[in-house]
Amino acid sequence: MAISPGYTRAQTSNDHGAFTCSACHATYPAAQVAGTLYVCPGCSHHARIGAHERIRQLVDKGSFQEWDESLAGTDRLGFFDTRAYTERLDEARARQQLPDALLTGAGTIEGHPAGVAAFDFGFLGGSLSTAVGERLARAIEHSAEQQIPFVCVTSSGGARMQEGVFSLMQMAKSVSALHQLAEAHLPFISILVDPTMGGSIASFAALGDVILAEPKAMIGFTGARVITQATYEQLPAGFQTSEFHHARGLIDRVVDRRELKEVLGQLLAVLAAPNRETDRILA
């Protein structure tokens, strides 16, 4: 099946089937890089991938059943910056083959059923819109109803400015929905990939029962550029990388993309396994 990897334009070097790593600038045949899950075979840089490719990598072949596939938002504010927001939306929908920046559904991971959500950074920076917030909340609720764990792969610049305060309120919506998962005693595995910033990491993405991150992903509330402009502070080495947060106890494990599915399978095997004694006592 021909699915576009959906990486952002900056990382697609040319149209001739070659892939140039944006970190080390080495060029490899596209087929080879697809085989390494868009991790550079030379320097292990993890290129950004789209939501469809993420699902293809993580969910067992043929098991994915999409949820709420037609759920799309509207331009509530009539927003116009340098272009009309509606134009930006139409363009992103056509390019990314998604109604908004999130793809959700049910599937199995290494044989374990789970609700899965994947952000698409190529769709307006994976920003949190009302439609993204709603689809995320529904995916959490579908998982709770179906009594399956929930896995979310986040790659998001934060709240979508063009939807103003409605976008801000999606932080509250997502956290509210997560309460249902907690009430059902079901795990939420949050996977942070490059980049996860602002309102997304300051709401649902930071609330995983287990938090994993891909190597060297940029993760934080305020972006480095804004911090420098606001405070003139020197940024420490490796500031806001996955490894930086892991060292400070904020992320459980940094996992190479090529091992991510296997690690998820191990986690789900433990978390979803029946534990007869405590289940009986706590029931």
Place this chain on the structure above:
Amino acid sequence: MSPVDPRAQVEADDTAAAWAHVEVSRHPDRPYALDLIQRCLDDFIELHGDRQGGDDAAMVIGLARLGGQRLAVVANQKGRTLEERGRRNFGMAHPEGYRKAQRLFTLAGRLQLPVISFIDTPGAYPGVAAEERGQAWAIAQTLEAQLALPTPYLAVVIGEGGSGGALATLLADSVMVLEHAFLSVASPEAAAAILFRDSGQKQHAAAALRLEASNLLDWGIADEIVPEPEGGAHTDWDATAAILRPRLEARLLQLTQRGFDPARRRARYRQLDGLFEA
């Protein structure tokens, strides 16, 4: 004034009005949280610290009474003097501030105290140390704490309500907004930097974001707009408090009397935008 993009659908009048609104909310003589707490609440006793190693002066917590009702209070606090502005980081909290708020929510739950929050912050503090100590995690956990609070909860936006930092003490059962206060996804300067790559376009961003208080009522995010004295709250603190106090009392009584269930608060924020059928 920077030129407005001629293609923009936002009229110059709207831009000027939106910016005037922001300027009143930031007026240097505007009453800050403690000014209003002292005038609206009785017997306020400030508490200190997050019990995890820090005490952020940008976030104030305490106990008070309002009429016959005892309650817990959490507030963003800006500084008035040069020294105090620095000490309180212009009302921008570090993780310790958000954890201090969480401590207050925990305390209120245990002692069955209703909570009133006063919101007046440009946003969470944008600094290296804040990020190192888990700013995003602290805010996320505070959102969660608000949605689990088992007592009545009232929020009042009294000045600036900037981004996730404001949301950390906003997710109440009832939200009141002062006439010249605002709530926004980002400060107008930050939004302009993102949208126009030019923070000088802040007026245009303010208009495009439609951040005037009255819109929040139309959109169902706020339940009540509290009028300010002619010209704005900065013209008369006592008069502002005299308008606010009975409204706080009435709202709190209403929340307490209707019977309380945190699931209703969670449902409010789950369904808030009303764009999708349940």
